[in-house]
Amino acid sequence: xxxxxxxxxxxxxxxxxxxxxxxxVVMGVLGLLAGFAFSGPxxxxxxxxxxxxxxxxxxxxxxxxxxxxxxxxxxxxDGHEDCAAGESGFLPYLTFGLEDAAGNxxxxxxxxxxxxxxxxxLIERTGDGEGQPDYLGYGDMIAALRKIPAxxxxxxxxxxxVGADGASDCGNFTHPAFxxxxxxxxxxxxxDPRDGVNANGWPCVASPLQSGSSVxxxxxxxxxxxxxxxxxxxxxxx
Numbered sequence: 001x002x003x004x005x006x007x008x009x010x011x012x013x014x015x016x017x018x019x020x021x022x023x024x025v026v027m028g029v030l031g032l033l034a035g036f037a038f039s040g041p042x043x044x045x046x047x048x049x050x051x052x053x054x055x056x057x058x059x060x061x062x063x064x065x066x067x068x069x070x071x072x073x074x075x076x077x078d079g080h081e082d083c084a085a086g087e088s089g090f091l092p093y094l095t096f097g098l099e100d101a102a103g104n105x106x107x108x109x110x111x112x113x114x115x116x117x118x119x120x121x122l123i124e125r126t127g128d129g130e131g132q133p134d135y136l137g138y139g140d141m142i143a144a145l146r147k148i149p150a151x152x153x154x155x156x157x158x159x160x161x162v163g164a165d166g167a168s169d170c171g172n173f174t175h176p177a178f179x180x181x182x183x184x185x186x187x188x189x190x191x192d193p194r195d196g197v198n199a200n201g202w203p204c205v206a207s208p209l210q211s212g213s214s215v216x217x218x219x220x221x222x223x224x225x226x227x228x229x230x231x232x233x234x235x236x237x238x
Contacts, residue, residue: 046212046217046219049183049184049218050182052106052182052219053106053182053219053220053221056093056221057180057221059093060096060178061228061232061235064141068137068138068141069120069121069122069141070119070177070178071095071096071110071120072092072120073085073086073088073090073109073110074090074091074092074108075089075090076089077090079092079094079095080092080094080095081095086112087111087112087157087202087203088107088109088110088157088201088203089107089108089109090106090107090108091180092108093106105193106181107183107194108178108179109179109202109203110177110178111148111157111176113148113153116143116144117144117147118144119148119178121144124140125139125140125143125144126139126143138232138236141232142229142232145225146225148175148177155203156175156203157176157179157203157205158174158175158176158204158205159174159175159176159179159205160205160210161173161207162207162210166210166211168196168204168206170197170204175225176222176225177224177227177228178222178223179221179222179223180220180222181205181218181220182220182221183198184218184219187213187214187216188215195217195218196215196216196218205220205222206218206220207220208221208222
């Protein structure tokens with residue numbers, strides 16, 4: 001007759017099953033703690049930041065759909081746009097009807113060049129006279145967006161490329177229609193919740209493709225002019 005397996009005993013000089021189980025549990029806990037000690041862009045705060053940023057991007061798109069322009073930045077953190085303040089500041093979430101406290105920490109910049117390509121202003125750009133179907137309409141907004149890529153000025157808000165070392169290269173850049181930064185932890189411990197080049201202030205913003213690290217965990221969402229144009233063509237009623 002077969003004898004039952006001796007769960008309480010040892011096998012040779014090895015661990016008992018209880019000791020082995022305890023060892024595996026301890027190793028698992030240590031691994032979990034190590035993950036909390038350093039977690040990259042996939043950690044809880046960054047995932048939440050990504051979700052918040054994408055929601056705000058959709059809110060901005062629908063603001064354009066309703067107003068045929070993008071909002072100006074908020075210069076003083078009160079949630080309302082300040083069109084005399086320039087290209088960058090806080091996200092003016094109250095301007096587009098969002099009672100979202102998370103907007104207080106989001107940074108926002110929008111391309112504002114000359115009158116022809118200032119996407120925060122609703123002016124006639126297509127030659128339609130007053131009373132025409134698209135007078136001060138989507139065509140004027142799209143005309144402004146189409147002028148952005150041809151403007152090489154480094155003084156305007158720009159999104160850095162990712163260099164060979166994985167860091168943001170502000171010498172190579174593109175101009176977005178708008179950009180959002182959601183700071184998470186102050187990874188580089190400089191007193192500013194924004195990390196890397198984002199902590200230097202505008203106009204250069206880290207690439208959305210920059211990897212998270214022990215000193216960087218910001219979430220950046222940048223809307224290319226062509227992407228916004230495509231979205232408008234898909235969603236507005238002709």
